[in-house]
Amino acid sequence: MPARPSRRTLLLSAAVTLALAAGTTACGAGDTDGGSAGRVTVRIAYQAIPNADLVVKNQGLLEKALPDAEVKWVKFESGGDVNTAVIAGSVDLGLAGSSPVTKGLSAPLDIPYKVVWIHDLIGDNEALVAKPGIGSVKDLVGKKVATPFGSTAHYSLLAALTAAGVEPSAVKTIDLQPQDALAAWKRGDIDAAYVWTPTLGELTRDGKVLISSRELARQGKPTADLGVVTNAFAKKHPEVVTAWIKAQDQAVAQTRTAPERAAKSIGAELGLTPEEARRQLSQLVLLSAREQAGPDYLGTPGAPGKLAANLRDAAVFLKGQKAVDAVPDASVFGRALAVEELARATN
Known part of the structure; x- marks a missing residue:
């Protein structure tokens, strides 16, 4: 597969342009918005995937939890584009697939972010x-x-x-x-x-x-859609990350207890009927915060879950395909699991 160095350059340029269009006035983590003095700006990258993230967006769950924050949702077409936006300093939190996240944590990208949520385990979708x-x-x-x-x-x-x-x-x-x-x-x-x-x-x-x-x-090649947060933003605004995790958990609960309402929100975001949105939602496996703290997924402080090993396995595979320069040490993926943030939100 031939390398395409010009694509990354073009995407970086596009991400910078997108950041300006979104009205961001600085690239630092959690910078306050110039038009709303004293308000924290939270820039979230999302994708058109029928999971609970769209419920959070459509119902304004994060905005309700953080009334003093400026929440900005920016749509992206793929996790690769989200990685580019993070590199450009355009987003703080975002959704990207496990493969793009693996690439992001590997050379040459080495993006300073971590996995704070599992949006879904990918299935028939x-x-x-x-x-x-x-x-x-x-x-x-x-x-x-x-x-x-x-x-x-x-x-x-x-x-x-x-x-x-x-x-x-x-x-x-x-x-x-x-x-x-x-x-x-x-x-x-x-x-x-x-x-x-x-x-x-x-x-x-x-x-x-x-x-x-x-x-x-x-067959042993699982994939997932993951929520990532930049290390700088997580350190500067832990209360925002906690609220975001709780909003995601609330939305997952809604898909189980009130699936019709959740499907209506997802359908509104994707231009689908509630029936079709519910069908597409059923093709995914969604996990609650407590389930994600289990050993098969993110894990707990001091005991990173199996997701770290899955990401490293993906890195080995991608290295074989010359999609990454090298396979990081297993500890890199262990440290990239935001178990402290998840534990704080579930306590």
Whole structure:
């Protein structure tokens, strides 16, 4: 897969422009907004993924918890773009897939952030879809396959090819965001795509799912959407991070106790009917704060969870694909789990 150094430069430029457009007046953690003296500005990167993060956004749960803060939500198309925005100093908190987070914690990026939340465990909402006539992953040899580079979908695509005995170099992989992949699909420019909902639903109307991220998780290649916070912001504004975790936990609880209300909010954010939003929500596994403090996930202070090992395994895989320069020591991923912040919010 050829390197594309110009893409990172372009994205950095775009992120800086986005930060200016959002009205940020400085890049320091938790800087007060120039138009609201004394108010903390919280800049949150979100994506169009049908999980509880959209419930928090739509219902203003964080704004209600922090009435004296200026909360700014900025939409991104992929975790790779979120990483770029963090590097540019444009966001404080954000959602990114486990693959982009792994890359962010590895060289050459070495982003100073940590995982503070698991938004969802990816299941059937992310999958590899192919045009009619392509019956298996092995049939993709010589074909054009689109996926957002550096995303969980990209990681899963490489894992699917490897599991099927297909050399990634034997497939013409194209770097496209989900909506761009859909446009290319309709034009007939690509043969398959590994993307997530809601674009995934559009592709399956006339395409065939070859494998999903749920199946790959069963094969030992799990992926997740993670919440990250910059180290500087977490240190300067622990009360904001605590409120954010509690808002996310409240939204997860709502998906269980009042799923119709949660689905209505998610549907409003994605332009979907509540019924379709609830269907897409069911394709994900959401965890409460206390569940995330378990040994299989983030863990507790002094006992980081298995998520650290999963991220390192992803780094090993990405190093094999030359997507990162080196695999960090296991301790890097252990320190990157915000167990102190999670424990503070659950006590």
